[in-house]
Amino acid sequence: MKARKAFLEQNLEAIGRDGMNGSKRSRLAYTREENDAFSRTMRLMEGAGLRTSRDRFGNLYGVIGPRGRSVMSGSHLDSVEDAGKFDGVAGVLAAIESARMVSESGANLRRPLVAVAWRGEESVRFGKTYLGSTSAFGGCTEELLARKEVKAFEGGEPKTLREAMRLCGADLSCLKGHLTPRQVRAYIELHVEQGRVLESEGRRVGIVTSIAGNRRFQLRLLGLGLHTGAARMMDRMGCGNAEGADASFAMARIIMWLRELANELNNPPRLRALEDIRMACPIIVQNGGGLTTTMQNVTMKFDFRSVDRGLLESAKEGFVKDAREICKSEGIACECEDLAGEDPFSLSGGMVERIGDACREIGVEARLMPSGAGHDAKVPAKSGVETGMIFVPSKKGISHNPLEDTRLDDLALGTEVLAETMRRLAEEK
Numbered sequence: 001m002k003a004r005k006a007f008l009e010q011n012l013e014a015i016g017r018d019g020m021n022g023s024k025r026s027r028l029a030y031t032r033e034e035n036d037a038f039s040r041t042m043r044l045m046e047g048a049g050l051r052t053s054r055d056r057f058g059n060l061y062g063v064i065g066p067r068g069r070s071v072m073s074g075s076h077l078d079s080v081e082d083a084g085k086f087d088g089v090a091g092v093l094a095a096i097e098s099a100r101m102v103s104e105s106g107a108n109l110r111r112p113l114v115a116v117a118w119r120g121e122e123s124v125r126f127g128k129t130y131l132g133s134t135s136a137f138g139g140c141t142e143e144l145l146a147r148k149e150v151k152a153f154e155g156g157e158p159k160t161l162r163e164a165m166r167l168c169g170a171d172l173s174c175l176k177g178h179l180t181p182r183q184v185r186a187y188i189e190l191h192v193e194q195g196r197v198l199e200s201e202g203r204r205v206g207i208v209t210s211i212a213g214n215r216r217f218q219l220r221l222l223g224l225g226l227h228t229g230a231a232r233m234m235d236r237m238g239c240g241n242a243e244g245a246d247a248s249f250a251m252a253r254i255i256m257w258l259r260e261l262a263n264e265l266n267n268p269p270r271l272r273a274l275e276d277i278r279m280a281c282p283i284i285v286q287n288g289g290g291l292t293t294t295m296q297n298v299t300m301k302f303d304f305r306s307v308d309r310g311l312l313e314s315a316k317e318g319f320v321k322d323a324r325e326i327c328k329s330e331g332i333a334c335e336c337e338d339l340a341g342e343d344p345f346s347l348s349g350g351m352v353e354r355i356g357d358a359c360r361e362i363g364v365e366a367r368l369m370p371s372g373a374g375h376d377a378k379v380p381a382k383s384g385v386e387t388g389m390i391f392v393p394s395k396k397g398i399s400h401n402p403l404e405d406t407r408l409d410d411l412a413l414g415t416e417v418l419a420e421t422m423r424r425l426a427e428e429k
């Protein structure tokens, strides 16, 4: 079975144009831009011979084959702000193409093949990931629907998720999901790696063994704003209490310590197994202040990720303790607040083997690897569906960026691995 490179290439381009605003591409969860991509994808599914339907949360399904427990594959169509073309879209197109390849291969299908496009995987708009897939598997709650946009992306007042979903045609009169492990035999998601392990090792396909968990939290550093000219340095360096302290020094020391601690924790065996910890401080917000006042209050937001739960816990605890010590020595008060946390998750060993079998059939040597990023695949996996993931290389490991790129040959090869895996699952008794 051969994947059509032209189909993949042309539609990456076409969907990539949905949500272009000037030179920037942005298709946030439950927006008009995301809708455009869904309409286009529905036509693609129909063109590939799939019967399409939407669920009450706006997710899109394309089905082919007999009734029964489905073999499902897909990904998301929303994006971050100023995004590339591949994240999510590559997996949706690979799923559609795989369903077509298998159904046209003369395979003896005992189960339906389903290509799915999920809504709202990225957390950019509502501060919460996997909105569509979570809802489809029965996780849509009043609390989730009451969540507000992190800022008013469409102008006016920030909308709730409920309002945004309704504007996209969702029917929220009932929140029951309609997918259960009884209906889905297996879920396999192809995704771009978004890191550079495959590229650096010269591998073209990865099989994901586990998905990293995260700890997200913030530190609020509370100092005292003083006149930058009138206050002597000795009066703003801190003296064990908050009087006269400049928060910028503590902030800088905490950032430098973040890198040092990460290096300390990531010893070589961990790095080789990719079971290291990744620690970032992507957001620093200064509250108030001006150029002529020393930095008074600053909020630092952290995102730690690892597939090792113990390491995640101890790194976070140790880091917060150290940050408090730094603040104390700078005379700064420090408050810590947890924002979100998800434990790492192991994917089905059986599915890792099945994808491995498909790779051997095709003659490609795959790299077993954990995923540092979270994916929709976590949702069916957690609800009990046997789940697997296929990675294809990201050039230079760049993602969540307009420079995101994957060689078309690699995407086509990954799609062929996906199709072979789906065929085997759909033919089994």
Ligand SMILES: [Zn+2]
Pocket: 076, 087, 088, 121, 191
């Ligand atoms: Zn993604």
